[in-house]
Amino acid sequence: MSGTKTNFFLTGATGYIGGSVLTRFLEHPHAGTFQFTVLVRDPKKAEKFKELGVNAVVGSHTDAALVEKLASEADVVIATADCDDLGAAKATLVGLKKRHALGVVPIFINTSGTGVISDDAKGMHSDVTIYDDSDADQIESIAPTQMHRDVDLAITAADAEGYIKSYIILPSTIYGLATGRLVDLGIQNPHSMQIPSLISAALDRGQAGMVGDGKNLWPNVEIHELADLYTTLYDKIVSDADTGHGRNGFYFGASGEHSLYDVSKAIGTALVALGKSESEEPTTFTQADLDKYFGGSAYLGSNSRCRATRSLSIGWKHVKTTEDMLASIRSEVEAIIKKKAGSA
Structure with missing residues (x-):
C-alpha cells in the first residue's frame, strides 16, 4: 500500500449499500489510515462528504476516463454502484492495471448479487440448485448469460491475469432501513429495492x-450486517495473503x-x-x-x-x-x- 495511507476509491457512496459500507469503514479502528475518494453527481452532497474527511469528486460513473483515473490512484477499489455496468467495470480495470504498473497489486472488491443464480420460476416452485460460495467449480458453472455475470467474469479474468486481486460480494435480498451519519446528513438513500x-x-x-x-x-441479509461483510473481508485480505480471490473469491451475503x-x-x-x-x-x-x-x-x-x-x-x-x-x-x-x- 502507498505511503502511510491506504487509498480507497468507492463507487455508489450515496446508495443504500455503498453508504452503509462507507459508514462502516469510517468507523473502522484503523480509519485514520484510510483515505477515501468517492464519485458523486451532486455538488452539495460532495461538500458534505468533505466534512467527513472523504475526498468527493463530482462526476458520473459513465465518464470512463474519470473512473479510470480515480481507479489508477487507488490501492483498493470498492464498487457498490450498478453491478451491471460493464463499461464502468472495464474503466476501473484499466485504471487498476495502470496502478499495478507502479508496483502495487490493487484490491478490487466488487458488488454483484445473488440474482446471478436466479431462475424463471414465476413463483410456482422452489426446487432448484443451492449454490455454495466455497465451491469454485460450481460458481464457475454459472452461465455467462446470467444477470451480473458479464461484469463478474471480466473482473475474475483480470485477477487471473495477475494485475489485481478480485473479491466479489453477492448480496441477496437486503432489508432494513439504513442508519448512520450519511443518512443523518441526507447523503445516503436509506431504502432497499x-x-x-x-x-x-x-x-x-x-x-x-x-x-x-x-x-x-x-x-436475505440485513443491511448493516451486509456492510460488516465488506470490512470483515477487507481485514481478512490484509491479515492473510491466502484469502480466496479470483475464482475462489466469491462471497455470498446471505443469512x-x-x-x-x-x-x-x-x-x-x-x-x-x-x-x-x-x-x-x-x-x-x-x-x-x-x-x-x-x-x-x-x-x-x-x-x-x-x-x-x-x-x-x-x-x-x-x-x-x-x-x-x-x-x-x-x-x-x-x-x-x-x-x-x-x-x-
Missing part, C-alpha cells in the same frame, strides 16, 4: 401481491431464506393494520400489474438459493434471521407511506 417495490405496488393496488403462488425462495409469499403476507398484514387494505392475503399479480409496477418482469418470482460458507469462514458474523426480516416490513411500510405523503 426489492421489498420496497412490493410495498409500493401493494399500496397502489390496495392489496399485497405476489408473482404466481409466491412459492419461490430467496436468501436467511424466505418465500415471496411470506414477504407479501407480511406486507398485507401491515397494510391492514395501517388501514391501507381490507385483506392480509396477497393475490397474484396480473400481467397488467407486472407491466405497471415491474416493467413487465416476473423476476421477483424467481428462485435464488445459496449458502454463505466462504463468507462465514473468514469471520463474518450475522445474528439477524428471516423472522427479523419479516418483522422489519411494517417499519418499511410506514416509512414509504410517510415518504409518499411528503411528496404528495
Whole structure:
C-alpha cells in the first residue's frame, strides 16, 4: 500500500449499500489510515462528504476516463454502484492495471448479487440448485448469460491475469432501513429495492401481491450486517495473503431464506393494520400489474438459493434471521407511506 495511507476509491457512496459500507469503514479502528475518494453527481452532497474527511469528486460513473483515473490512484477499489455496468467495470480495470504498473497489486472488491443464480420460476416452485460460495467449480458453472455475470467474469479474468486481486460480494435480498451519519446528513438513500417495490405496488393496488403462488425462495441479509461483510473481508485480505480471490473469491451475503409469499403476507398484514387494505392475503399479480409496477418482469418470482460458507469462514458474523426480516416490513411500510405523503 502507498505511503502511510491506504487509498480507497468507492463507487455508489450515496446508495443504500455503498453508504452503509462507507459508514462502516469510517468507523473502522484503523480509519485514520484510510483515505477515501468517492464519485458523486451532486455538488452539495460532495461538500458534505468533505466534512467527513472523504475526498468527493463530482462526476458520473459513465465518464470512463474519470473512473479510470480515480481507479489508477487507488490501492483498493470498492464498487457498490450498478453491478451491471460493464463499461464502468472495464474503466476501473484499466485504471487498476495502470496502478499495478507502479508496483502495487490493487484490491478490487466488487458488488454483484445473488440474482446471478436466479431462475424463471414465476413463483410456482422452489426446487432448484443451492449454490455454495466455497465451491469454485460450481460458481464457475454459472452461465455467462446470467444477470451480473458479464461484469463478474471480466473482473475474475483480470485477477487471473495477475494485475489485481478480485473479491466479489453477492448480496441477496437486503432489508432494513439504513442508519448512520450519511443518512443523518441526507447523503445516503436509506431504502432497499426489492421489498420496497412490493410495498409500493401493494399500496397502489390496495392489496399485497405476489408473482404466481409466491412459492419461490430467496436468501436475505440485513443491511448493516451486509456492510460488516465488506470490512470483515477487507481485514481478512490484509491479515492473510491466502484469502480466496479470483475464482475462489466469491462471497455470498446471505443469512436467511424466505418465500415471496411470506414477504407479501407480511406486507398485507401491515397494510391492514395501517388501514391501507381490507385483506392480509396477497393475490397474484396480473400481467397488467407486472407491466405497471415491474416493467413487465416476473423476476421477483424467481428462485435464488445459496449458502454463505466462504463468507462465514473468514469471520463474518450475522445474528439477524428471516423472522427479523419479516418483522422489519411494517417499519418499511410506514416509512414509504410517510415518504409518499411528503411528496404528495
